[in-house]
Amino acid sequence: MSISGQFDLESTKTGLSCDLMHMTLLLRGKTLGSRKRNLRLLGMGPSGERTVRRWEAGDTRPSAAECSFIASLGPNAPYDQGVRDNAPFTYCDLFAGIGGIRLPFQELGGRCVFSCEWDKFAQKTYRMNYGETPAGDIRQVVSEDLPDFDVLLAGFPCQPFSLAGVSKKQSLGRPTGFEDKTQGTLFFEVARIIRDKQPRAFLLENVKNLTSHDRGKTFKVILQTLEGDLGYQVFWKVLDSKNWTCQHRERIYIVGSRNEANFSWDALDIPKENHVVGEILEENPASRYTLSDKLWSYLKSYREKHEAAGHGFGYSMVGPQDTTRTLSARYHKDGSEILVRQNGKNPRKLTPRECARLQGFPDNFIIPVSDTQAYKQFGNSVTVPVVRSVARLMMGACKDGLRST
Numbered sequence: 501m502s503i504s505g506q507f508d509l510e511s512t513k514t515g516l517s518c519d520l521m522h523m524t525l526l527l528r529g530k531t532l533g534s535r536k537r538n539l540r541l542l543g544m545g546p547s548g549e550r551t552v553r554r555w556e557a558g559d560t561r562p563s564a565a566e567c568s569f570i571a572s573l574g575p576n577a578p579y580d581q582g583v584r585d586n587a588p589f590t591y592c593d594l595f596a597g598i599g600g601i602r603l604p605f606q607e608l609g610g611r612c613v614f615s616c617e618w619d620k621f622a623q624k625t626y627r628m629n630y631g632e633t634p635a636g637d638i639r640q641v642v643s644e645d646l647p648d649f650d651v652l653l654a655g656f657p658c659q660p661f662s663l664a665g666v667s668k669k670q671s672l673g674r675p676t677g678f679e680d681k682t683q684g685t686l687f688f689e690v691a692r693i694i695r696d697k698q699p700r701a702f703l704l705e706n707v708k709n710l711t712s713h714d715r716g717k718t719f720k721v722i723l724q725t726l727e728g729d730l731g732y733q734v735f736w737k738v739l740d741s742k743n744w745t746c747q748h749r750e751r752i753y754i755v756g757s758r759n760e761a762n763f764s765w766d767a768l769d770i771p772k773e774n775h776v777v778g779e780i781l782e783e784n785p786a787s788r789y790t791l792s793d794k795l796w797s798y799l800k801s802y803r804e805k806h807e808a809a810g811h812g813f814g815y816s817m818v819g820p821q822d823t824t825r826t827l828s829a830r831y832h833k834d835g836s837e838i839l840v841r842q843n844g845k846n847p848r849k850l851t852p853r854e855c856a857r858l859q860g861f862p863d864n865f866i867i868p869v870s871d872t873q874a875y876k877q878f879g880n881s882v883t884v885p886v887v888r889s890v891a892r893l894m895m896g897a898c899k900d901g902l903r904s905t
Contacts, residue, residue: 578864579606580631587611589700591651594690596634598625600859600881601653601705604888608895613647621873622880628868638689643696651894652702654690655882691725694732694756701757701894705882708738708750722754732756737765742823744885746775747858749826751882753890763897769889778820780850780857781840790848791839799836815839817847827858832875852878860884 539548554560579599592614593602602612615634617623627633635641694702711719726734734756741749757763791799803814815836816825824838827850831837835849842848850858852867852874860883867874 577627577629577631578866579603579629581606581611584611589650590648591653592616592646592649592693592697592699593634594638594652594654594693595656595686596626596653597622597655597881598877599630600861600884601655601703601887602630603861603884604891605651605653607888608891610651613649616641621869622877624868625866625877628866638686641689641693643693646693646697648697650700652690652694652697652699654702655705656687656690687722688725691730694726694730698758700759701755701761701898702732703887703890703894704754704756705887706752706754708752710752711738726754726756730756732758733761733763735763735765737768739768739886739890741883741886742775743770744775744889745858745860745883746777746779746822747824747827747883749883751886753886755890755894757897761897763894765893767896768893771885775823776821777818777824777840780854781820782851782854785848785851785854789851790842791835791846793846795834796846799834799839817841824858827855827879829876829879831855831879832872855879860886860888 539552544551551560555562588609589611590613591602591605591610593599593612594616596602596615596617597619599615602615606612612630612632615626615630615632616636616638617626617634618636618638623634623636690704710722713719723734723736726732734754736752736754738750738752741747741751755763799815806813817839818824819841826837828837831849838850839847840850852871853863855875855878856865856867857863859878859881861878861881869877
């Protein structure tokens, strides 16, 4: 132990000082709820903060497991907001994924007071970039325990409504949409929190097929819930990411306002420039992303078989001047929906960093998980520049900003 009472490299064998422990456990837990979550993950009860203070004073030492967890929080989360009490508006981030919807609202000066994401790998990526660990199962979230907030953000699970998800589930004889008791009904968890907390506005994101699922009945129920039951003005539009990045990706964005808002999709700032794949490619990608002869042979024969049958299934090849298909969560399997042409050798998959760029994430966004998990995370995420334009439109539509009155 050092003279100051702080743990040094020799005393902990982790490279962590108590200053860092205190910062990651307490200051990085910017809200009381996130502080308590971090302490709870360490197995600590109500006296957890006193225990940390004893670590600081040198009275006791954290265990190796506790030090390992603290280290995983990361000392340099690039989008950690710190403690901010004068933000122009606050928001909560539900079904947060890796924080793609959050990022533009944070850029506008908003402060996140609560986040929720059940997937442990997505939680890790979120934590490493935003410095906080989201809560888990939204069904366990008690509305009364949440702090008040001005804006609710939610990219609620899309699989029950997506074209790929519906076809797969129907082939297995499984329910889809609102009949899916594990995922489809999670929309009503969002509605429950909107009802209980009455935010000034909300932004929901989902797949394009949400509007047509079950011949439009699913979307009708969603709109009836938001407008008729909850009393919000609702504005929705399907937007294609190809106007913001080099990816064809159609998603529906649903904006709600508790009060009358001067909102119009006609005022959305849609970029005029064309984006191409060459903008996102890394200069020297690792050889492991090049397809093996066996996999490349399989993909070619698979495509030939379906073309002969008159189907459009099969791989998609792109070059530097092209636009890609939609990046999906299944990209980790074979990468067939977006293959990059290479001179003199088999095509390759996009790297995780290229997938991040395809979705508009900045290059300082940390990717702390395996390639498999990274492909799933970016495939499930949103196109950040699209959300940025929508967030600015929402801000401009409210004369006094997004702050609740």
